[in-house]
Amino acid sequence: MRKKSRAAAGILAICGMFLGAQTAYAQVEPGGWTSYSPGYNVQLKGCGQTNGLTFTLSCSSTSGEQRAERRFDTYTGGTRQFEGSFKITSMGGTRISLKQTFRESPSAGPYFIMAAERGGRLYSVEGGATIASGATVGTSVRVNTVNQVGNTHRTYINGSLKNTVSSPSGSYYDKFGAYRTNSGNGPITVTWSGIQFWRK
Amino acid sequence: MRTRILLLVVSLAVGGCSASAEPGVSLTAELVTPVDVELRWTGSDPAAAGQIVEFATEPQGAYTILQFVPPGQTTYQHPDLMPETTFYYRVRPFYGAASAPLDVTLPPGDYSEKDQENDHEWAPPKVVPGAAAEKQPSRTAVPTDFAAKVMHANGIRFTWTDHANDEEGYLLEVEPQGGTEFTQAMVMEPDVNSVGLITLPEEKSATYRVRPFRYGPASSVPHQLTGRAP
Numbered sequence A: 001m002r003k004k005s006r007a008a009a010g011i012l013a014i015c016g017m018f019l020g021a022q023t024a025y026a027q028v029e030p031g032g033w034t035s036y037s038p039g040y041n042v043q044l045k046g047c048g049q050t051n052g053l054t055f056t057l058s059c060s061s062t063s064g065e066q067r068a069e070r071r072f073d074t075y076t077g078g079t080r081q082f083e084g085s086f087k088i089t090s091m092g093g094t095r096i097s098l099k100q101t102f103r104e105s106p107s108a109g110p111y112f113i114m115a116a117e118r119g120g121r122l123y124s125v126e127g128g129a130t131i132a133s134g135a136t137v138g139t140s141v142r143v144n145t146v147n148q149v150g151n152t153h154r155t156y157i158n159g160s161l162k163n164t165v166s167s168p169s170g171s172y173y174d175k176f177g178a179y180r181t182n183s184g185n186g187p188i189t190v191t192w193s194g195i196q197f198w199r200k
Numbered sequence B: 001m002r003t004r005i006l007l008l009v010v011s012l013a014v015g016g017c018s019a020s021a022e023p024g025v026s027l028t029a030e031l032v033t034p035v036d037v038e039l040r041w042t043g044s045d046p047a048a049a050g051q052i053v054e055f056a057t058e059p060q061g062a063y064t065i066l067q068f069v070p071p072g073q074t075t076y077q078h079p080d081l082m083p084e085t086t087f088y089y090r091v092r093p094f095y096g097a098a099s100a101p102l103d104v105t106l107p108p109g110d111y112s113e114k115d116q117e118n119d120h121e122w123a124p125p126k127v128v129p130g131a132a133a134e135k136q137p138s139r140t141a142v143p144t145d146f147a148a149k150v151m152h153a154n155g156i157r158f159t160w161t162d163h164a165n166d167e168e169g170y171l172l173e174v175e176p177q178g179g180t181e182f183t184q185a186m187v188m189e190p191d192v193n194s195v196g197l198i199t200l201p202e203e204k205s206a207t208y209r210v211r212p213f214r215y216g217p218a219s220s221v222p223h224q225l226t227g228r229a230p
Helices: A002-024 B004-016
Strands: A034-036 A040-045 A048-051 A056-057 A067-072 A079-091 A093-104 A108-119 A122-125 A132-135 A142-148 A152-157 A160-166 A170-186 A188-199 B024-033 B036-042 B050-056 B065-067 B075-078 B086-095 B102-104 B144-153 B155-159 B168-175 B182-186 B194-198 B205-215 B223-225
Touching: A002 B065, A002 B102, A034 A079, A040 A048, A048 A079, A056 A067, A056 A142, A056 A170, A079 A093, A093 A142, A093 A188, A108 A160, A108 B004, A132 A160, A152 B168, A170 A188, B024 B086, B024 B223, B036 B086, B102 B144, B144 B205, B155 B205, B168 B194
Parallel strands: A048 A067
Antiparallel strands: A034 A188, A040 A067, A048 A056, A056 A188, A067 A170, A079 A142, A079 A188, A093 A108, A093 A170, A108 A122, A122 A132, A142 A152, A152 A160, B024 B036, B036 B075, B050 B065, B050 B086, B086 B205, B086 B223, B102 B205, B144 B155, B155 B194, B168 B182, B168 B205
16 A cells, blocks of 8 residues: 555656646747746725735726726836736726736837726727627636837737737836726726746 | 666656546647647537636646637637747536526616716625525526616626535526527626626627536647747
8 A cells, every 4th residue: 555655656756747847848929038027016096906916996986096006117128028817806897907018218108008898898908909809707818918129019818819019119017907097987806817927 | 677667657657647537528739820729629518508618828727718618519719829839728518507597678878977987886796695595516506586687778787596505606698689599798606696797789688597517527638839920
């Protein structure tokens, strides 16, 4: 019995060695990426609240700044990749920004905004293009954004390319959470997970 | 002799790493262009309420649901993928007894600013205390007392009695008028018995139902490495 246990433990250990090696070689988009952990601060305004990676706008106000977001460090040049998954557990409102790539210079302003509409059943980007419709509320949605500064900014939803815009030279930063856009309102509760950053 | 035994153990171990025990569904993934994958599978359980198609970019997950699909569906296209990335796929059935269907017709009108200013306190999924109900496995635990209350021209609150004792969650399903099948509008936590839905424009008249669900065993897990972007 003891021998069987040892043999099983040995097999599991060997499995772990091989599976661990596969994980280490997992790729996201073309290679050459280096994982890093940018610093961030939490921005809370109006009825915005956070609890870890859960972000809530508790009010339905259609005016004022309603925000619960993580704002990451600014970068200049190069190529940066953001990965994360969000799950909307409840959304009575519409047009709430979930992920922003914000341009800081030479002219500051929201450069790319991915928003949820109609109770979390539609996802759109700034300019109005719908990138997912008929979404199932309560399931996780994976987002990868690749900002190749001076070239293009690409957005993948659940692994598929959904949006490409040009990316002028300058400084940028990532934000995610929940933020009322000019034409939107809460309430919403969204939970993010699996946050990773790469650069090259 | 010792070398042979060691090789045998390593061979058995490595062979056993990638396969779950006797998967019911056999899944294949074909790279039909450098960035498009086509999935095909056999062995689906006709008794399932439906199936989920999932993907990951690492062999141990985390897996993300791509779509809920009907029990009879055996193919799925995953298009325009991240280039030079390894994609892993699996299919899992889910089981659970659905409530009786309920037809709901909403008043005309878009999702107005007035409606949006509604505090939507009724919308978050909730467990509302009620009379004690007899519990049973989710495969036979038909939700009862399924009811809908129109809250505004694009919002409905649903309530029901939960009879399941082993569910992994609840599904709210919708079939717009003129549609051919139910699709999943919302996934909720176990024991939930009240939730609000903001409707899509095509759901002014639609049929709804809820079901507790449990996932069945995962299929085999094929993978494909995508090529360069076109």
